[in-house]
Structure formats: structure tokens, C-alpha cells
Amino acid sequence: xxxxxxxxxxxxxxxxxxxxxxxxxxxxxxxxxxxxxxxxxxxxxxxxxxxxxxxxxxxxxxxxxxxxxxxxxxxxxxxxxxxxxxxxxxxxxxxxxxxxxxxxxxxxxxxxxxxxxxxxxxxxxxxxxxxxxxxxxxxxxxxxxxxxxxxxxxxxxxxxxxxxxxxxxxxxxxxxxxxxxxxxxxxxxxxxxxxxxxxxxxxxxxxxxxxxxxxxxxxxxxxxxxxxxxxxxxxxxxxxxxxxxxxxxxxxxxxxxxxxxxxxxxxxxxxxxxxxxxxxxxxxxxxxxxxxxxxxxxxxxxxxxxxxxxxxxxxxxxxxxxxxxxxxxxxxxxxxxxxxxxxxxxxxxxxxxxxxxxxxxxxxxxxxxxxxxxxxxxxx
Numbered sequence: 001x002x003x004x005x006x007x008x009x010x011x012x013x014x015x016x017x018x019x020x021x022x023x024x025x026x027x028x029x030x031x032x033x034x035x036x037x038x039x040x041x042x043x044x045x046x047x048x049x050x051x052x053x054x055x056x057x058x059x060x061x062x063x064x065x066x067x068x069x070x071x072x073x074x075x076x077x078x079x080x081x082x083x084x085x086x087x088x089x090x091x092x093x094x095x096x097x098x099x100x101x102x103x104x105x106x107x108x109x110x111x112x113x114x115x116x117x118x119x120x121x122x123x124x125x126x127x128x129x130x131x132x133x134x135x136x137x138x139x140x141x142x143x144x145x146x147x148x149x150x151x152x153x154x155x156x157x158x159x160x161x162x163x164x165x166x167x168x169x170x171x172x173x174x175x176x177x178x179x180x181x182x183x184x185x186x187x188x189x190x191x192x193x194x195x196x197x198x199x200x201x202x203x204x205x206x207x208x209x210x211x212x213x214x215x216x217x218x219x220x221x222x223x224x225x226x227x228x229x230x231x232x233x234x235x236x237x238x239x240x241x242x243x244x245x246x247x248x249x250x251x252x253x254x255x256x257x258x259x260x261x262x263x264x265x266x267x268x269x270x271x272x273x274x275x276x277x278x279x280x281x282x283x284x285x286x287x288x289x290x291x292x293x294x295x296x297x298x299x300x301x302x303x304x305x306x307x308x309x310x311x312x313x314x315x316x317x318x319x320x321x322x323x324x325x326x327x328x329x330x331x332x333x334x335x336x337x338x339x340x341x342x343x344x345x346x347x348x349x350x351x352x353x354x355x356x357x358x359x360x361x362x363x364x365x366x367x368x369x370x371x372x373x374x375x376x377x378x379x380x
Contacts, residue, residue, distance in 0.1 A: 003070055003130055007138070008060040011042050018069040026118045031281035033117040034260045035110045041074065043252035049245045050111035055079040059106070061134050063127060071122035071131040077144070078107045083244050085114035085324045086150045086170065086341045091354060095145065100347060102145050106138075109150035112244045114172070114324040115286055116339055119152040120159065132163050139344060149342040160342035166355050168341045169365050171372070173327070173334035175320040180313050183306075186333065194331055194377045201298040202306060208296045210268050212307050217254060217261025224263055225250050228275040231291030245289075250277075264307045266292070266299055276303045278311075285312050285320045305332050327372070336372040338365075 008014055016038040023032045034040060043049075050056035057077040063070045080103065081088055095102035108119045122128035139147045149160055161167050180186040187195045215224055229247045236243040254261060260281065266274040274292035278285055290304045305322070309332075312320050322329050330336070343358075345351040 003063040003065055003127070005134055006062045006064065008062050008072075009058055011038060011045065011058070011060065014060070014062060014069055014072065016042075019072070022069045022072060022121050022123065023118075025123050026121055031283060033115070034257060034279050034281060035113050035115050035286075036074070036117050036121070037257060037260075039256035040253060041110070043249050043256065044111050044245075047246055047249035047252055049249045050076070050083075054244075055082070056111055061131060061138065063122075063130055063134065065127075068123075070124075071120070071127040073120060073131055073135060074108055074110065075135075076107045076109070076111070077104050079103050083112040084109060084148075084150060086148070086168065088148065088343075091146075091345075091350070094353070095347075095350065100145070100350070104144055106142070106144050106147040107150070108135075108148070108152075113288075114151060114339075115321060116151045116153055118156065119149050120156045128159065132159060136163055136344075139346070145346055147344040151339055152342065154338075154340055157340040157342050165342035165344045166351070166358055168343060168358050169362060170339045170341070171336050171365065171369060172324065172339050173322050173329040174337045175309065175312070175322065175329075175332075175334045177312055177316070177318050177320075179316075183310050183313060186309065186313065189378050190333060191377060191379050194333070198301075198306070198332065201301050204298045205266075205296060205302045208268070208299075210266050210273070210296055210299065210302075212302065213265045213267060214307060214311060215263040215265060217258030217263070220254055220258070220261065220263055222251070224265065224275075225254050227265070227272050228263055228277055228289075228291075231275045231293060232277075232289050233291070234293060235289070235291035262308070262311060264303050266296075266303050268294070268296075274299055274303050276308070278308055280311075280315075280317060283318045285317050287321065287323045301332065305329070309333070330372065330375060330377050333377055335376070336369055338369065 019038045023036055045051060045058060055078060059075050059077050061073040061075055092102040120128050120131050122131055157167055229250055233243050260279050262278040262280060264276045265272050273294040276290035277288045279288055285308055287304060292299060308320060322334055345354055
């Protein structure tokens with residue numbers, strides 16, 4: 001089977017209908033991953049949040065058969081390692097200290113989004129194999145130092161490993177819905193101390209005079225988005241860093257994918273003081289961003305965890321992915337889940353050194369997972 005191949009510098013070259021049709025063929029029986037949707041990716045690019053100017057140059061791989069998009073891969077030429085959540089700064093430093101250029105590199109990921117999802121989008125196994133072969137050809141011909149595929153599902157990570165990539169694992173924390181009828185039933189499943197602490201945290205927020213409002217994307221106003229963006233920017237300001245995403249991006253996803261959006265807004269004395277943004281499908285809720293303009297003890301937990309958990313229970317959503325890192329999430333009913341990334345390095349000596357490092361790191365991750373599972377927050 002022969003395909004016509006292309007490197008796309010804009011998703012508009014594929015077209016919204018073709019891109020979303022391909023996405024709909026992934027993970028049969030599940031709703032398409034919203035972060036891989038044309039609306040989300042195009043908003044990142046068109047808003048300038050992930051663009052060549054910000055160090056994210058789109059170079060998507062695409063395979064066509066006739067007028068059908070048979071396979072595609074989100075791919076960027078990166079001039080830095082910001083916004084990735086799988087850290088390779090030490091690798092870049094080792095290259096620099098030895099007088100070898102690490103950037104530019106190739107990166108397959110959803111910008112600023114540490115969420116597992118398809119990176120090798122394909123209609124069938126033959127098209128996926130051809131896509132992997134195209135990636136290998138592209139990285140060899142481009143002269144980049146390396147290629148990094150972040151947060152693929154394990155099956156795709158294994159396919160890349162078979163193609164010569166090194167595998168790296170990490171840990172996130174996800175909440176699983178055991179068909180709880182209400183939040184109290186969820187609390188009852190936790191061990192006593194965890195249950196008591198959550199009730200105390202929620203009580204502190206109520207006693208501070210804070211009320212909560214959950215706003216579906218279809219009901220969010222421009223004022224809601226502008227307020228959320230203020231909160232988002234304030235989070236970065238408090239950490240003395242610059243935000244990755246601009247207001248235009250948030251307004252775009254609010255307009256183009258409102259059925260996937262949930263805003264949680266905290267108010268006191270009739271004035272909004274904090275907000276969180278979550279993205280969801282029928283079966284998964286993804287925690288994304290949060291920020292506050294006033295400090296209230298435990299407000300972060302209420303806005304970013306407990307309100308979303310109540311939403312999951314009410315809507316029958318099976319999984320809540322709380323985002324990157326955060327061992328503290330276990331005290332709130334989240335459990336450790338392994339994540340994957342795949343890495344190819346052109347320089348043989350550095351590839352050997354990284355492979356040895358990843359072997360040692362993998363043993364540490366295995367031990368860490370065992371330790372976490374021993375601290376299960378649920379009642380026996």
C-alpha cells in the first residue's frame with residue numbers, strides 16, 4: 001500500500017473534517033480525546049500560544065490515500081524544552097557541556113498538556129506502521145539531535161520502542177469513579193483520616209464565606225473567560241514565570257468546543273475570587289488550570305478537586321485525570337498511574353548514556369509505584 005506523504009505547517013492544510021474524522025477512528029467505543037481535536041490544536045496555533053515564534057514550530061506528519069487522511073502525527077520543531085512536563089533539561093545540559101547542539105529537536109506532544117493520548121493517529125495498523133517509518137525517515141534527514149514522543153498510550157510507546165526508541169516511564173494520579181451515588185459515598189470509601197481531612201478542608205472554605213459556581217462551556221460568558229484568564233496569569237506571576245497561553249486561546253476553545261469545557265468559579269461577597277478550568281468528555285475529566293486573586297485556606301482543593309469530583313459523580317464520568325505530578329492527590333482519592341514517553345537520540349554516545357540512565361530511572365519508578373500503592377487511601 002502506498003501513501004502520499006506531507007509535512008503540515010498548519011492544521012488547515014489537513015482540514016478540520018479530515019483531521020476529526022481520523023481522530024474519531026482512534027480508541028473505538030470512547031469519545032475522541034479533546035486535546036487532539038482540530039479545535040484545541042488549531043486554537044493553540046492560531047492564538048500564537050504554540051507557534052514558531054514561541055518555539056513550537058508545527059511540522060505535522062500526514063499520510064494520505066486519495067482524499068482520505070490515513071495517518072497523522074502532531075509534531076513540532078522545538079528550540080527549548082518548556083511546556084513539556086517530561087524533563088530533558090539535564091540531557092540538554094550534557095550536550096551543551098560537551099559542545100554538541102541539543103536544539104532544535106523534534107517533539108510529538110500536545111503543547112502544555114501532560115495528557116496521555118494518541119500520537120500515532122492512524123486508521124489501521126498498516127497506516128500506523130507507515131507513519132512510524134515516515135517519522136524515522138524524517139528525523140534522520142532533518143539533522144535534529146533527537147525526537148521525543150510524550151504521553152503516548154503504552155501500545156504506541158511499544159511500537160516506537162520496536163522502531164529503535166528508548167522508553168521512559170513516569171507517574172500521574174488519576175481518580176476512578178466506583179459508581180458513587182454522591183460525594184458522601186465517595187468519602188465513605190476512604191480511610192477515616194483522609195475522610196476527616198477532606199471534610200475539614202471543605203468546611204474551611206464554607207466558613208470563609210465562599211460559594212462555588214460550576215459553569216458549563218456553553219453557558220460561559222466573555223466576562224467568565226476574562227476572569228479565568230486573570231486567575232491563570234496570577235498563578236504564573238506568583239511563581240515569577242510567564243504564562244504559556246493567552247486570552248485569545250481560551251476564548252477560541254470556549255467558542256469552538258464549549259461542550260468539553262467546565263469552569264469552576266469561587267465567589268465571596270458577590271465577587272469572583274478564584275477559578276479553575278477543566279476539559280471533559282463523556283468518560284474522562286481532565287484538570288487543567290487554576291488561579292486565585294485572594295488567598296483562602298483550602299480553596300485550591302475545593303476549586304480544583306472537590307467540585308470537579310462532584311461533577312464526575314453527578315455526570316457518571318469514569319475517570320478524573322488531575323494533571324502532572326502531585327503526590328498530595330492521593331490523600332484526595334487519586335491513585336498512581338504509569339505514563340510513557342519515547343526518545344530517539346541521533347548521537348550514538350549520548351544515546352548509550354541516556355539508555356543507561358533510563359534503565360536506572362525505570363527501577364526507581366517501579367519502586368516508587370510499589371511504595372505509592374502501599375499507601376492506598378481507601379478503606380480495606
